Each structure stands twice: as structure tokens, then as C-alpha cells.
Amino acid sequence: MSDLRTLRNYINGEFVDAADGRTLEIVDPTTGEVYATSPLSGAADVDAAMASAAAAFPIWRDATPSTRQKLLLKIADAVEERADELVDAECRNTGKPRGLTRSEEIGPMADQIRFFAGAARLLEGKAAGEYMDGMTSIVRREPVGVCAQVAPWNYPMMMAVWKFAPAIAAGNTVVLKPSDTTPASTVLLAEIIGGILKDLELPAGIFNVICGDRESGRLMVEHRTPAMASITGSVRAGIQVAESASKDVKRVHLELGGKAPVVVFEDADIPEAVEGISVAGFFNAGQDCTAATRVLVHESIHDAFVEALAKAAAETKTGGVDDEDVLYGPLNNANQLKQVSGFIERLPAHAKVESGGHRVGEAGYFYAPTVVSGLNQDDEIIQNEVFGPVITVQKFSDEDQAVDYANGVEFALASSVWTKDHARAMRMSRRLDFGCVWINTHIPLVAEMPHGGFKKSGYGKDLSSYGFEDYTRVKHVMTAI
Numbered sequence: 001m002s003d004l005r006t007l008r009n010y011i012n013g014e015f016v017d018a019a020d021g022r023t024l025e026i027v028d029p030t031t032g033e034v035y036a037t038s039p040l041s042g043a044a045d046v047d048a049a050m051a052s053a054a055a056a057f058p059i060w061r062d063a064t065p066s067t068r069q070k071l072l073l074k075i076a077d078a079v080e081e082r083a084d085e086l087v088d089a090e091c092r093n094t095g096k097p098r099g100l101t102r103s104e105e106i107g108p109m110a111d112q113i114r115f116f117a118g119a120a121r122l123l124e125g126k127a128a129g130e131y132m133d134g135m136t137s138i139v140r141r142e143p144v145g146v147c148a149q150v151a152p153w154n155y156p157m158m159m160a161v162w163k164f165a166p167a168i169a170a171g172n173t174v175v176l177k178p179s180d181t182t183p184a185s186t187v188l189l190a191e192i193i194g195g196i197l198k199d200l201e202l203p204a205g206i207f208n209v210i211c212g213d214r215e216s217g218r219l220m221v222e223h224r225t226p227a228m229a230s231i232t233g234s235v236r237a238g239i240q241v242a243e244s245a246s247k248d249v250k251r252v253h254l255e256l257g258g259k260a261p262v263v264v265f266e267d268a269d270i271p272e273a274v275e276g277i278s279v280a281g282f283f284n285a286g287q288d289c290t291a292a293t294r295v296l297v298h299e300s301i302h303d304a305f306v307e308a309l310a311k312a313a314a315e316t317k318t319g320g321v322d323d324e325d326v327l328y329g330p331l332n333n334a335n336q337l338k339q340v341s342g343f344i345e346r347l348p349a350h351a352k353v354e355s356g357g358h359r360v361g362e363a364g365y366f367y368a369p370t371v372v373s374g375l376n377q378d379d380e381i382i383q384n385e386v387f388g389p390v391i392t393v394q395k396f397s398d399e400d401q402a403v404d405y406a407n408g409v410e411f412a413l414a415s416s417v418w419t420k421d422h423a424r425a426m427r428m429s430r431r432l433d434f435g436c437v438w439i440n441t442h443i444p445l446v447a448e449m450p451h452g453g454f455k456k457s458g459y460g461k462d463l464s465s466y467g468f469e470d471y472t473r474v475k476h477v478m479t480a481i
């Protein structure tokens with residue numbers, strides 16, 4: 001008898017297999033071995049989940065902000081209470097270090113849910129008033145409807161929170177699909193949220209989870225029911241979602257790839273910059289759309305900087321979930337290992353691997369912390385997202401060239417500037433064409449501030465009141481007086 005775990009869809013308060021019984025094998029990235037199966041959802045499963053969310057919508061839409069807040073606050077408390085189980089599921093999903101998963105994800109997740117619980121009671125609009133003689137105008141802010149949401153594999157449970165918390169806070173109902181490689185923690189979140197919905201006697205269909213692959217996601221986005229599709233994923237996936245959603249003009253919310261430039265000026269605190277950049281570049285094996293992946297260093301400090309960064313990389317440890325002092329675990333899947341290795345194998349002759357540049361071990365998908373220098377702006381590894389523990393270094397001669405190199409990619413999610421010159425930092429934050437500019441730091445996020453990009457990094461914001469408003473629609477009501 002097989003001892004594989006069986007994960008199930010969560011539809012209308014019930015755990016169910018795919019209607020046609022199809023399954024996907026779920027692999028532990030630390031070993032490369034299958035440890036669970038999940039449903040491979042098809043049209044019948046998507047129909048059932050959408051029907052559940054649609055039935056719950058009128059009730060949830062009409063619930064008071066206070067009720068929405070109460071639900072979210074209970075979910076946040078439960079995330080903390082059941083942190084051990086969530087961390088176990090997430091580590092099995094991803095192979096991340098257990099301690100860092102708990103410290104860097106559980107606390108922020110609970111905080112982000114509580115932020116949206118508060119936001120539920122603070123919807124904003126223009127003042128009601130007489131903007132035309134004899135007429136009073138008011139603005140209603142309403143939920144959009146059923147939301148089809150697709151989460152990525154790099155932070156499966158935290159990205160699920162970024163999706164469902166603002167949607168539910170605004171009065172929408174949700175059908176959420178985790179990535180095909182990382183469904184375990186989202187299925188556990190469904191159990192947790194389902195239990196709370198039951199306790200509060202709220203409709204089970206407020207929150208539904210569908211497991212499956214790219215095709216399952218396409219069926220969700222193309223389904224006639226959802227009014228909005230939101231996805232965190234690759235540019236390719238985002239374009240596909242936008243194309244599918246365009247057929248019936250659904251609202252789209254896209255958080256796609258990144259290629260964050262990290263501009264280090266000659267007056268920066270170099271040891272601090274090296275430490276901050278190596279952590280922000282290698283954390284989560286660089287599988288982070290904001291990772292500090294593309295360092296631009298002033299030519300006067302370039303060589304010393306590269307040497308120090310290569311030393312920091314050599315001292316950075318990758319390893320298993322419970323290994324000591326490990327910053328990051330494996331790449332998420334075999335395909336990602338192939339992708340990252342491919343970038344290094346195809347490096348041009350003028351590039352130099354200063355540290356790493358190879359797989360670690362034979363089992364699982366571990367990759368060494370890697371630093372590559374000597375690159376040109378049009379090299380493949382500078383222009384494309386690696387999504388692995390690889391930091392590239394280029395040199396620049398002045399501020400204009402730093403801006404040209406930084407902005408000279410198709411992505412525009414996050415960036416950072418390292419300098420002690422306040423005026424320069426302010427100038428750079430104006431000129432950098434990215435959704436976030438950090439100054440003398442890289443990677444921290446807070447619930448109150450928006451996260452989201454420009455250009456091919458997508459549109460719409462996660463977190464913050466901007467993210468919350470993305471899950472609402474504005475209606476003008478005018479009455480003759």
C-alpha cells in the first residue's frame with residue numbers, strides 16, 4: 001500500500017478528489033522523491049468551485065465590514081496557533097529552512113491578514129456632494145465578485161495570503177489555485193479557513209482551493225463566473241492570463257517577474273552593502289521576484305566589491321530543512337534546476353564565475369551561491385530572470401550610466417541604491433523605473449506599503465490599501481434632489 005499523502009481540493013466546505021480522479025505527483029525538492037499526490041483539476045472541478053464561490057458571493061458581499069474583519073482576525077490567530085503544521089507543510093512543499101520559514105513567513109502572514117482585517121473597515125471614496133445643481137452624488141465601493149487567483153511556488157503560503165486576504169476583506173469570494181508543485185500548505189490553509197467559516201456560520205464557498213496545473217489555471221481564468229483574475233507568476237503565465245481574461249473583459253491583477261538592479265555607489269558602506277546584498281540575493285535560493293540579483297557597482301570599487309561578494313557567497317550555506325546555519329534550501333523543482341544551470345552553462349566567454357556556478361549534491365535540486373562578473377548589458381543573464389541563487393555584477397562609470405543599465409531591462413518590480421549621499425539617493429529613486437526603490441537596504445516588505453511593478457513585471461498592487469482597492473469597484477450613484 002502506498003504511503004503517499006493525498007491532498008484534495010477544497011470546494012464548498014468539503015475536501016474532494018478531482019471529478020475524473022486524475023492526480024499530480026508532488027515532489028520533495030530536497031530529495032527529488034514523490035511524497036504526495038494532489039488532484040489534477042479539470043473543467044468539472046473548476047465548475048464546482050466557481051459555483052460554490054458564486055453562491056457564497058451575495059451573502060459575503062452583504063456582510064458588514066465588521067464581520068469581514070472578524071473572519072480575517074480569526075484566520076490570523078489560527079495561522080499563529082497552527083504555525084508548526086503550516087511550517088511543516090511549507091518546508092515539505094519547498095525544502096526551505098524550517099527556522100527561517102517560521103520567522104520570516106508566519107509572523108508577516110498573520111500581520112498581513114490583520115492589516116486587511118483593518119482595511120475592511122476603512123474603505124475610501126470621494127465625498128458625497130452636489131457636483132451638479134440639483135443632484136447629489138455618492139460613491140459606493142463594492143466587491144468585484146468571484147476572484148480566480150493563482151499563486152506561485154516560491155512563497156506558496158504567503159502568496160496565498162496576499163491573494164485571498166484583500167479579496168475576502170473587500171467582500172469577494174475566492175477560488176485559489178496553488179502552484180502544481182506546492183499545494184500542501186494551501187490545502188492546509190483551506191482546512192484552517194474552512195473550520196473558521198463553519199464556526200462563524202458563514203458560507204463555506206467564501207474560500208475554495210483547486211489544485212492542478214497550468215491547464216487548470218487556464219480553465220479558472222476563462223470560466224464565465226469570476227469577475228477578476230489575479231496571478232503571481234512568470235511573465236509568460238501573466239500574458240496568458242491577460243489574454244484569456246480579455247475574452248470577456250475580466251479585471252486582471254498581475255505580479256510577474258523581476259530583475260532587480262542593486263546600484264552601489266563608491267561612497268556606500270561597503271561591508272554593509274555586501275552583507276545586505278548577499279542575503280537579499282541568496283535568500284530563498286534567489287527564488288524571489290525582488291531578489292538582489294543584478295548588482296551595478298561604481299568602477300572605482302568594482303574589484304574590491306566583487307572579491308568581498310564572492311567571499312560572502314562562499315560563506316553562505318545551502319542545505320536541508322533542519323540543517324544548521326543554512327540561508328536557503330533547494331530550487332523548487334527539476335525544471336528550475338535546469339533553468340538556473342542553463343544560464344550558467346551558456347555564459348559568454350567574457351563572463352567570470354567568481355563563486356559557485358554548480359549544483360550541490362546529487363539528490364534534490366540544490367544549487368551553490370553563485371557570483372558572476374564581467375558581464376555586458378545585453379547578455380542573456382542580465383536581461384532575463386534567473387530565479388536562482390545567482391548574483392551578477394557589472395561596473396558603471398557615472399550616475400547616468402547606472403540609471404541606463406538599471407532601467408535597461410523589460411522588468412520593473414524592485415531596485416535598490418546604496419549610497420551615503422541623500423540627494424543622490426533621492427535623485428536615483430526618481431529616475432529608477434521600478435515599483436519599489438530601497439535605499440541602503442534590499443528586500444524588506446511591509447503590509448502597509450504597495451508591492452507591484454511596471455512594464456513586464458505586471459500591474460496592480462499587492463499588500464497596502466492600494467492592493468485592497470484593487471479588489472473593489474467604484475460605483476457612482478446620483479440622485480435628483
Ligand SMILES: NCCCC=O
Binds near residue numbers: 155287288289443445
Ligand atoms: N519577498 C516577497 C516577494 C514576493 C514575490 O516573489
